[in-house]
Amino acid sequence: IGIIFGVNQLLFFVGYRLAGPINGSLTQKTSVFFGLLYGFLLLKEKISKTQIIFSSVLFIGLVIAITKGSFDIFSLNIEILIGVLIVLLITAMWMLGHTMTKPLFTRKEITPIQMVFIRNTLSGIILIVTFTIFSPVGFSTFYDPLNWFYFIIMGTVYGLGLFCWYKTLSYLDVSNATIVLSPTPIATAIFAIFLLGTVFTIFHLIGSIIVILSIIIIVKQKRD
Numbered sequence: 001i002g003i004i005f006g007v008n009q010l011l012f013f014v015g016y017r018l019a020g021p022i023n024g025s026l027t028q029k030t031s032v033f034f035g036l037l038y039g040f041l042l043l044k045e046k047i048s049k050t051q052i053i054f055s056s057v058l059f060i061g062l063v064i065a066i067t068k069g070s071f072d073i074f075s076l077n078i079e080i081l082i083g084v085l086i087v088l089l090i091t092a093m094w095m096l097g098h099t100m101t102k103p104l105f106t107r108k109e110i111t112p113i114q115m116v117f118i119r120n121t122l123s124g125i126i127l128i129v130t131f132t133i134f135s136p137v138g139f140s141t142f143y144d145p146l147n148w149f150y151f152i153i154m155g156t157v158y159g160l161g162l163f164c165w166y167k168t169l170s171y172l173d174v175s176n177a178t179i180v181l182s183p184t185p186i187a188t189a190i191f192a193i194f195l196l197g198t199v200f201t202i203f204h205l206i207g208s209i210i211v212i213l214s215i216i217i218i219v220k221q222k223r224d
Contacts, residue, residue, distance in 0.1 A: 065207025
C-alpha cells in the first residue's frame with residue numbers, strides 16, 4: 001500500500017502539471033468508477049445497471065470538460081492528453097490502495113496517523129531518490145527561502161488533508177467518503193482562477209455538474 005501511494009505521489013505532480021488543475025481534479029473524480037470496479041472484482045460486490053449507466057455519464061461529463069464540448073479527444077494538446085491519462089492511472093491505483101486500506105481501519109490494525117506516516121515516509125523516499133537521480137530543477141531550488149515557505153505550506157496542507165481523509169475512512173465506507181469530496185473540482189477551479197489565472201470555461205462547469213451528480217447517484221445506489 002505504501003509503495004502504491006509513494007509512486008502515485010510522483011506521478012501526481014507530473015500529471016497535474018501536464019493536465020492542468022481543473023482537468024486533473026475532474027479526472028480524479030473517476031475514483032467512484034474504480035471503487036465500483038474493485039468492489040466487484042476484489043470484494044464481490046454487486047453493481048446495479050444504474051451505477052453502470054451513470055459511470056458512463058460521469059466519463060461523458062469528464063470528456064465534455066476536457067475537450068470543451070468537442071468530444072474529439074485526439075484533437076487535445078498532447079501534454080494535456082498525457083496528463084489526463086496519468087491522473088487517470090494514479091486514480092485507479094489510489095482506489096486500489098484505499099480499497100485495501102479500509103479493512104485495516106475496520107479491524108483497527110492501524111490508525112490514521114500511522115497510515116499517514118507510512119505513506120508520507122515512503123513517498124518522501126521515492127521523491128528524494130527520483131530528484132537526486134534526475135535533478136530536474138537542480139539543488140539551487142533549496143537555497144531560496146521563498147521555496148521553503150511553499151514547501152512547508154504544501155507539506156502542512158497535504159499532511160492534514162491525508163489525516164482527515166483517513167480519519168474519515170475510519171468512520172465511513174470509501175464510497176460514502178468519496179461523495180463528501182465530490183465538489184472538489186469546484187473548489188479547485190476557484191483556487192486555480194485566483195491563484196494561477198486558469199480559465200474556467202462553461203464546459204468545465206457543465207462537466208463538473210455532470211460528474212458531481214453522477215457521483216451522488218452512483219453512491220446513493222450503492223448505499224441502497
